[in-house]
Amino acid sequence: MEYNDNFTNFHMDAIREVGNIGTGNAATALSRLLGRMVDMDVPVAEMVPIYEVAGHYGSPETSVCAVLVRTEGEFACSLIFMIDAEKAAIMADLIIPMDISGMGESEQMSIRDSALAEQGNIILGAFLNALSKITGWTLPTTTPAVARDMLGSIMDLVASMFGVIGESAMLVKTSLHVKGLDEELGGTVIMIPDPGSLECLLAKLGVL
Template identity: 30%
Template sequence: MRLDEIDSLHLDIMKELGNIGAGSAATSLSQILNRKVEMNVPSAALVGFNDLLKSFGNEEMVVLGIMLIIEGDIDGSMICILPKVTAGVMLSALLGKTYTEDTVFDEMDFSASKEIGNIIVSAYVNSLASMTGFNIRVSEPFATIDMAASILSVPMAVLGSQSDKVLFMESYITCDGMELGGHCIMLPTLESYHKIMKALGM
């Protein structure tokens, strides 16, 4: 099966995996931020690069990107994309600092951002490992501030050799009822996706 042959049943399974991970991530974030954090039911979709960029609104908008490489029984990557203002809200809760759109992130800000990204990705990975029995490791987080198109170009280029479309899951995060507009995208390789489906009895 090629990636572009994935049907709605496969997407529903990935959505359920994402939903479990989102719940765990929200619980962990609530504890570390001391705020009520919620993540809505993620959607799973098969989209091309341009459509993926449209999901972020303005592709030239400056965002915080946190990426981790997934290795072990499956391979791929996971990316958390947060508008800079959204990142400021979460970092303010964590560090007690004030952030604006013009704030230049320092080493402490990036370190805290990596911690947030690691919490989110670990929750997704742990739920996936629990349901499949896979041994999955994640790399140290990479964090950068850039345009959404630039941040997504690297993993899209790698996976583009397999298909002109990619499978991704997204979720929106709210903090104390405030819609933060973040996205979390999981990008398994095609071989890894097949392993996941087989482990789940598909």
């Protein structure tokens, strides 16, 4: 818990602002990619007890699709773009320039997964670009990894990352909403700075 107590409201505001700038850029990138307006919510930065991380954004059994990208170097951080499983297909189909409904189920899924990986890559890459601009850090990214699974099992990764050193996890979440479609479509960008990297980010922003 001592690790949690180091962060004041002032620090949380600074981290939220990073989320704001990053997701703003991500929303713009997604908007360009889809040729549609994309709105974003106000980011929420919070310290969550690791034992509650799995159920923090919904029931742990909710079926979701998640794209994960990491940057490691001067600053290490994971970024997740998460979307409800049934919305993921709609999102993917927006950039698939052909009708794939005649194909087999596993083929469809593999095409959609790669479309989603690309969308996630563009969204999360834009986030990191913005972060790179405000910090001056070069932030090389890994190739995107896609998982379709239960929300809880995906968030397990976050819990165990933070669990090694402490009892709570720093999560910065922003929701994106794609406009101009019949159906509500959107996803969530979650920034999860590696435990040791938070201080490093705050120092760079001049607030530590």
